[in-house]
Amino acid sequence: MILPLSLGERSYDIVVRRGVLHQASEFLQLNRKALIVTDDGVPAEYAQTVAAQCATPVLVTLPQGETTKSMACFELLCRTMLEHGFTRTDCVVAVGGGVIGDLAGFAAASFMRGIDFYNLPTTLLSQVDSSIGGKVAIDLDGVKNIVGAFYQPKKVLIDPDTLASLDPRHLAAGMAEAVKMSATFDKDLFETIERADDPYTIVEDIIIGSLKLKRMVVEQDEKEQGLRKVLNFGHTVGHAVETLFGDQYFHGECVALGMLPMCNYEVRRRLIPLFKRLGLPTVYPECNKTQLMMVAAHDKKADGFDITVVFVPKIGEYEMRKIHFDQLETYLEGDLWK
Numbered sequence: 001m002i003l004p005l006s007l008g009e010r011s012y013d014i015v016v017r018r019g020v021l022h023q024a025s026e027f028l029q030l031n032r033k034a035l036i037v038t039d040d041g042v043p044a045e046y047a048q049t050v051a052a053q054c055a056t057p058v059l060v061t062l063p064q065g066e067t068t069k070s071m072a073c074f075e076l077l078c079r080t081m082l083e084h085g086f087t088r089t090d091c092v093v094a095v096g097g098g099v100i101g102d103l104a105g106f107a108a109a110s111f112m113r114g115i116d117f118y119n120l121p122t123t124l125l126s127q128v129d130s131s132i133g134g135k136v137a138i139d140l141d142g143v144k145n146i147v148g149a150f151y152q153p154k155k156v157l158i159d160p161d162t163l164a165s166l167d168p169r170h171l172a173a174g175m176a177e178a179v180k181m182s183a184t185f186d187k188d189l190f191e192t193i194e195r196a197d198d199p200y201t202i203v204e205d206i207i208i209g210s211l212k213l214k215r216m217v218v219e220q221d222e223k224e225q226g227l228r229k230v231l232n233f234g235h236t237v238g239h240a241v242e243t244l245f246g247d248q249y250f251h252g253e254c255v256a257l258g259m260l261p262m263c264n265y266e267v268r269r270r271l272i273p274l275f276k277r278l279g280l281p282t283v284y285p286e287c288n289k290t291q292l293m294m295v296a297a298h299d300k301k302a303d304g305f306d307i308t309v310v311f312v313p314k315i316g317e318y319e320m321r322k323i324h325f326d327q328l329e330t331y332l333e334g335d336l337w338k
């Protein structure tokens with residue numbers, strides 16, 4: 001399936017097809033220098049499959065994990081392109097999860113003020129969410145995504161076959177982002193996930209459903225002036241959990257935990273059993289609530305002492321609520337804690 005994303009001259013196609021990594025040269029212009037970026041947790045054959053289709057591949061394999069979204073790795077990618085004589089007509093290809101996509105995309109956005117970027121996401125999280133929409137970034141001094149850009153890829157190739165090698169916890173983390181989008185925008189998709197005997201058997205439908213939602217949002221609000229902020233459902237408190245417990249939880253798991261306080265009782269009553277079936281956490285780690293609130297309030301979406309949070313009153317609906325930092329505590333009460 002090909003999903004065209006319309007953004008004027010920045011429009012591109014998202015191709016979702018089993019085995020598409022083997023057909024990359026059909027969809028991408030690979031008869032030029034291509035910096036292929038992957039990490040050592042991604043099965044090496046994925047990037048090699050793509051490299052074999054390139055005229056002049058330069059393959060960089062970075063250490064896996066969030067710490068790779070760093071200034072040092074960004075510099076390494078830029079230096080590698082400089083050393084290999086990359087010009088503005090060459091390209092960067094990400095083969096990996098959200099970490100590799102965000103980092104390689106930022107290097108592509110910056111090198112010579114922007115060279116073509118192709119994203120080939122290999123985790124469920126990156127296939128349903130991070131590979132489209134053009135947010136690219138690195139972290140600095142423990143602050144996530146603080147240096148970055150909006151830079152759209154020229155094409156996104158999604159090969160659901162790559163999920164076969166992904167461990168169950170990372171699959172679950174990806175499902176969290178799909179639940180996030182359907183809980184806010186699409187009751188039918190949410191209920192499809194909720195009613196499936198095993199949601200992982202319909203993962204391709206979930207990828208396509210989620211991509212259609214994200215596409216609709218990005219087409220209306222590329223730079224996150226309004227509607228796109230709804231995709232931050234679960235992220236205010238989720239980012240705080242990630243800041244404090246990033247060594248224990250994956251990004252998608254933090255988002256799952258972050259959704260629970262930001263919805264009404266009826267919604268939470270549906271999210272908790274669904275998260276349990278998907279293998280996502282439903283109880284907060286023991287921690288100092290005030291500290292968690294402080295970290296959440298210092299999130300870059302905070303505006304003075306007010307924070308705008310996305311609240312889900314009913315599945316498929318959302319409210320943007322501007323709340324005072326002190327009010328956050330009332331959201332964090334109840335059965336969320338160990």
Ligand SMILES: NC(=O)c1ccc[n+]([C@@H]2O[C@H](COP(=O)([O-])OP(=O)(O)OC[C@H]3O[C@@H](n4cnc5c(N)ncnc54)[C@H](O)[C@@H]3O)[C@@H](O)[C@H]2O)c1
Nearest residue numbers: 041042064097098099100122123125126130135162165166
């Ligand atoms: N740009 C955006 O819009 C956006 C949206 C959501 C999240 N993000 C970012 O995405 C990142 C998280 O992405 P992620 O969850 O994909 O994590 P990740 O990129 O760290 O990948 C998770 C792990 O899976 C391994 N892996 C990747 N593909 C694999 C495969 N097919 N088989 C086996 N192992 C594989 C990786 O080596 C890594 O160890 C965070 O940095 C987050 O901030 C960005």
